[in-house]
Amino acid sequence: MTAAVTYYLSQHPSIVTFRWSHTQSWGSTWSFLVISIAVYLALSSLLHLILSLFVKRGSRPAPLTPVQALHSLIMSIISAVIFAGILFSAAAEINETRWFWRRSKTPFQWLLCFPLGTRPSGRVFFWSYIFYLSRFLHMLRTFFVIFQNRKLTVFHLFNNSVLTIMSFLWLEFSQSFQVLAILFTTLVHSAAYGYRFWTEIGLPRACFPFVLNCQIVLLSCNVVCHVGVLMLHVMKGGCNGIGAWVLNSVLNGISLLLFLKFHVQSRKQAPVKEIVKVL
Secondary structure (H helix, E strand, O other): OHHHHHHHHHHOHHHHOOEOOOOOOOOOOHHHHHHHHHHHHHHHHHHHHHHHHHOOOOOOOOOOHHHHHHHHHHHHHHHHHHHHHHHHHHHHHHHHHHHHHOOOOOHHHHHHOOOOOOOOEOHHHHHHHHHHHHHHHHOHHHHHHHHHHOOOOHHHHHHHHHHHHHHHHHHHOOOOOHHHHHHHHHHHHHHHHHHHHHHHOOOOOOOOOHHHHHHHHHHHHHHHHHHHHHHHHHHOOOOOOHHHHHHHHHHHHHHHHHHHHHHHHHHHHOOHHHHHHOO
């Protein structure tokens, strides 16, 4: 059983021989990224505008709970599979390539800082690609939020767009830090979506804002890891994809500020239960 799981998560030929390519990988071009983000923002804004104009305030929201529950279950399973896949793949990559970098890095440092010249191919980048594709499925939650709560926040749109852009940059520039970022994100998303599925099928809620706490933990881990990448880049002779990492850091910083602003404003206007619904 363990051998079969290891094979399908890290040793399958499709995983081992994966190569990020603009001609062979679906959704791998800059034009696709720009158009998809623009369509997402336009459709979200248009739907919110239409509901604001033609649906009376206080009216009963659309009955989407079964669809939301199915989406949450699918996203939780996908996130768990990606987490397991990149964990097994990272272990295999470290075992096979550590002869090349072991004099200058530890395995944990490799997770934060890829050696210069790293190409977007192999096991880790296969799961990075799957994570990138999953971001488009994740975007569907925006439309559920609009239908259910008639709310659309700048933080929500920006956060979803930024995560999609960053996951594209990870592949395009073989960016350092992506392994830990995907591990943290998929672990948190698996738990958060699993909890959403739990509540959406009518089971009792936690006595604390579970999803909100997951978001805070994820942002905190990202900040700590970004500091680690910067230190390794300066002390260990450079990390691959550092230009994309700088942009990644700026976008993460903006996302963190928007999250804090959104959280503070929402606490003043609505109870925690309502805040969690729009995250």
